[in-house]
Amino acid sequence: MIKTEQDIIQLVQKDVWMMDILHTAKTLHLPDWWVCAGFVRSKIWDVLHGYTERTPLPDVDVVYYDPSCCDTKVEKELEQRLFSLHPCIPWSVKNEARMHLINNLPPFTSSVDAISNFTETVTALGLTLDEDDGLVLTAPHGIEDAIRMVVRPTPYYLQSEERAQIYEGRVSKKNWSQTWPKVTITHIL
Template structure:
């Protein structure tokens, strides 16, 4: 909630907290682990049509300045309008340009990872989950059905299993 309240106050355009900051908290609750167990970072996506590095850097610095340690070192902010510019170099896969933050969720490695939340001005939490919430709450990892299995699938599974061995993993079908 601290991260949600702080980011809401910054009024970033089309923002969500997603991925591990969401599903890992659910898995910790389901398995009786401490609240922050296994959470490596808090991924914040926002959408600004200015795809320059300078524009993104302004947002990164603004968000970092809003947090004290240890959160300052755990919050990672990325403009979703820029992901297509660096994705291939980092992950070895093509990535079509996005038109909004929620659209990114449909491209995540697994449906359980594809959940984003935002704290609205009225204190409601809005949820975006293009594949639903079942896999996240059932602790199931399966490949995203809308794309080829991610090149990082095995690494993602191994990392998650090391922290939550209770996971059920459904491996991708091989052609």
Template sequence: MALAALASTELTARTEALLRADATRWRCLTAMQALGLPDGWIVAGFLRNLVWDHRFDTRTGLNDVDVVYFDPVDLGREGEQQLEALLAEAEPQVCWQVRNQARMHLRHGHAPYRDCLDAISRYPEYETAAGVRLGPNGTLEWLLPFGLEHNWAGTLTANPTVPLPVFQHRVQQKQWLAIWPELRVVVKEVGPRSDGAPDA
């Protein structure tokens, strides 16, 4: 097995241990699994903040939970709202945000996404582009276009395919450096794409 694959396996195992020790997050995974969403995942801060909290010995809590799925048939906001209501019934203390990625390209001026992997790979930060779900046998499944290495490295990495001002605005708006001052911002060369990126 390649070294990169070994590192990835180790990091997913470490992240899984954190998830299994977090009762609220585990209930969220169970609630989302029960819906049986097509290409459904919990993404963004659900994993990003969990790892950063552990890495920097911080406790930020779970402000909201971002769920993505991919359904090219039902593209209305009403379907997302119904799913949010179902999740709120199962786990009412959590603020649920559900978005069908089959329609979100319209909001951000992108070409249609192929699936949720394609969609979250457009997030402005590598560390935010991470998803997880509970599989049918109680095992965790991962959606990691950039792996988990950046999360565990304690970095805040600009996605080079997203305009840098988008990344900079989010860093300021989200106050990540105030919450986790040890984070190290990493900016690579910005690619040619000039559109925005999905919310997370």
């Protein structure tokens, strides 16, 4: 049963594949780095659904925060470095110092600030390793929606109809309830 952030950390610590992904991401020595979004959410939902096989991920999101270099070519080079270490992983690397431009948000102050502005609360989750390889979870909106399997928008996407449409389009495209039938989608339009 998953009830606390510590429960999630223990689940991940026991998952050799996930820990390998985190150790691989750490080799890049990126500032303020996290492996986030579906990487964390899917593990929680797979466990809560009793799945014994991991649900395949369309990508493994690695984010970091470096306002001194916002060149997308650097992100692609970092993806290639990760791909050379693990060619079967669909790596996606993004510098959150520039990602605010995608949805016309104010500039982010950190990776956790960026994660807090992901579209859904259940996706606003991230994992990193500290200097001693201790596992750290960030959940800016808490873990309650993830463990209750309720998809709802983060506050930014409730501020206008245009933003609500971004949320609605994304949850429609993702179609999570087909993979995880116990998931409840909160619609706002």
